[in-house]
Amino acid sequence: MKELKTFSLIVGVFLVAYFAPFGNPRVQTAILEAFHMLQEYAREHVLFCLVPAFFIAGAMQNFISQQSVMRYLGRGAKQWLAYAVASVSGAILAVCSCTVLPLFMGIYKRGAGLGPATAFLYSGPAINVLAIILTARVLGWQIGLARAVGAVLFSVVIGILMATIFRGEETERQKGFAAALQTVDERGRSLGQTTAYFATLVLILVFAAWGKPAEPIGFWYDVFKIKWYLVVALLIYLAYMLKAWFKPGELVAWKDSTWDFAKRILPLLFGGVMVAGLLMGRPSVDSGLIPSRYVSTLVGGNSLFANFFASVVGAFMYFATLTEIPILQGLLGSGMGQGPALALLLAGPALSLPNMLVINSVLGPKKTITYVSLVVVMATISGMIFGAMVA
Numbered sequence: 001m002k003e004l005k006t007f008s009l010i011v012g013v014f015l016v017a018y019f020a021p022f023g024n025p026r027v028q029t030a031i032l033e034a035f036h037m038l039q040e041y042a043r044e045h046v047l048f049c050l051v052p053a054f055f056i057a058g059a060m061q062n063f064i065s066q067q068s069v070m071r072y073l074g075r076g077a078k079q080w081l082a083y084a085v086a087s088v089s090g091a092i093l094a095v096c097s098c099t100v101l102p103l104f105m106g107i108y109k110r111g112a113g114l115g116p117a118t119a120f121l122y123s124g125p126a127i128n129v130l131a132i133i134l135t136a137r138v139l140g141w142q143i144g145l146a147r148a149v150g151a152v153l154f155s156v157v158i159g160i161l162m163a164t165i166f167r168g169e170e171t172e173r174q175k176g177f178a179a180a181l182q183t184v185d186e187r188g189r190s191l192g193q194t195t196a197y198f199a200t201l202v203l204i205l206v207f208a209a210w211g212k213p214a215e216p217i218g219f220w221y222d223v224f225k226i227k228w229y230l231v232v233a234l235l236i237y238l239a240y241m242l243k244a245w246f247k248p249g250e251l252v253a254w255k256d257s258t259w260d261f262a263k264r265i266l267p268l269l270f271g272g273v274m275v276a277g278l279l280m281g282r283p284s285v286d287s288g289l290i291p292s293r294y295v296s297t298l299v300g301g302n303s304l305f306a307n308f309f310a311s312v313v314g315a316f317m318y319f320a321t322l323t324e325i326p327i328l329q330g331l332l333g334s335g336m337g338q339g340p341a342l343a344l345l346l347a348g349p350a351l352s353l354p355n356m357l358v359i360n361s362v363l364g365p366k367k368t369i370t371y372v373s374l375v376v377v378m379a380t381i382s383g384m385i386f387g388a389m390v391a
Contacts, residue, residue, distance in 0.1 A: 026289065030278050033287040037277025037318075038270060049099040050266075052205035058258030059201060060106035062250065063194065073112035086119035087155040088127060096319070097355040098269050099209070100124035102261045105362055114170045114363075115163030118371055121359070123155035126350040134213075134325050135345065143338065146386050147345050154346060154382075158374050165370060189245050197241055204234045265358050272354025276318045299331065299340040302387030304380070310340035311379040314348030315372060316356075324348050339387020347379040 021027050073082050100121060108117040127148070136144025163170060189197075207227045213220040223230075242251060281288030299310045319327070328341050351372060360368040 029287045030281070030289045033281045034274040034277040037282050038274050040282060041270075041273045041318075045096065045098065046266075048208040049096065049205070050102070050262075050269075052201065052208055053099045053102040054258045054262045054265075055254075056198070056201045056205060057102035057106035057261045058254050058256075059198065060103075060110060061257040061261075062253050063197070064110060073107060073116040079115075082113065082116040083119055083156050083159055086116045086159060087123050087152050097125045097350055097352045098318075098358075099205075101265055101269075101355065101358045104359075105261060105265075108362065111174070113163060113174065114166055114367070115159040117159075118162045119155040119159030121371075122158055122350045122375065123151065124350075126151040126155065126346070131325070131349070138325050138329055139332065139341070142390055143342055143345070143386075146342050146382075150342070150346050150382050151350075154350075154375070154378055157378065158371070161374055162367070162371060166367060193241070193245050197238075197245070200234050200238050200241065204231055204238070207231050207234070264361065268357040268361060269354045272352070272357045273318060276316065276353045280313075280317050295331070297335070299344075300335045300337055302337045302339040302384060302391065304384065306337055306340045307343045307380045307383035307387070308376070310336075310344040310383065311347040311376045314344035314346075314379070315351040315376055316353050317348060318352040318354060319348050337387055338390050339383040339385075341383075342386045343379040343383030346382055347375050351375055 022031075073086070103124065104117060104121045107120065108114075112120075132144055132148045132151075135147050207223075207230045210224055210227045212224050215221065246254075277288065279288050279290055295309075295313055299306045299313075314324075324345060328336070328344065331344075332338075332341055356368060356372060359371065363371070
């Protein structure tokens with residue numbers, strides 16, 4: 001099987017190199033756009049979003065016991081509590097569909113059930129308080145409210161459906177965790193110290209990734225102006241904690257786990273970002289292989305096709321945090337329907353092609369296809385209902 005994959009890869013590269021119309025100006029521009037997209041992603045998301053997320057995931061791997069994860073998010077946990085925690089996580093973590101991946105992998109590998117883990121995977125980027133507020137202010141309160149309610153409901157429903165569809169496999173997986181249950185040695189730290197440590201890591205991620213608001217006024221902009229002072233203060237506090245509360249061997253294990261997450265995720269993310277840039281171009285630039293005018297003409301009205309097409313495009317396109325709002329503002333001005341706009345909002349921020357590639361490496365193709373399909377189908381249905389309500 002491994003040799004067949006290698007042979008298929010070689011043949012695929014050969015066919016692309018042989019037949020691709022590199023002389024076509026649109027193709028040349030799209031190839032350049034793929035590298036522009038990768039550069040933009042590297043500059044805006046890797047250092048201040050993904051790197052802190054990798055360290056948090058590595059910390060989860062080493063300093064949170066499996067008993068704790070399984071008690072609150074595993075099969076034996078109170079389901080209402082597990083889904084409540086997972087479904088509102090995005091209100092705290094203002095992350096994009098790629099930054100949430102290391103965090104998802106961290107809790108999933110420690111024993112979180114498939115249902116709560118996928119609820120967290122969806123809600124992390126979807127329930128962003130600032131994004132929802134800006135959606136209401138820029139696109140209208142109706143679509144802002146629909147996005148907020150839809151995102152919370154989606155995370156819970158998708159998590160429950162994933163757990164139900166794969167309940168047989170999930171039961172066996174949870175039995176494996178129960179059989180191999182082991183306690184992380186935390187005798188050197190109190191519960192308060194461990195809580196402060198993780199809270200500091202999360203706050204570093206939140207403030208480092210804090211985006212600049214569209215208007216230079218108000219609370220969000222005030223926080224933006226001082227965010228680096230807050231990050232530096234938190235880093236100093238983190239350095240104190242690491243020296244006072246942790247053993248050298250623990251820090252080495254944390255570093256190794258962080259690197260393991262990074263080397264597994266980053267190649268897939270970089271490849272996916274380039275493919276997304278090649279096909280669709282950057283969100284603000286019409287230079288991909290698929291012209292944006294085709295998209296805007298296909299999502300008018302409130303038909304089943306328009307909502308489905310908007311959901312699929314949103315699922316495969318990469319949106320950095322908050323960029324979906326000005327993009328939709330332009331599409332609505334070009335004739336996009338309200339229903340397809342909501343469908344794109346519910347599918348787009350939570351999914352992307354790079355995101356799918358990493359999810360597939362963790363869950364496998366069957367669970368990944370099911371998860372993506374649930375998001376697309378539910379976004380389509382929600383868009384049609386909303387479009388009919390506001391018509």
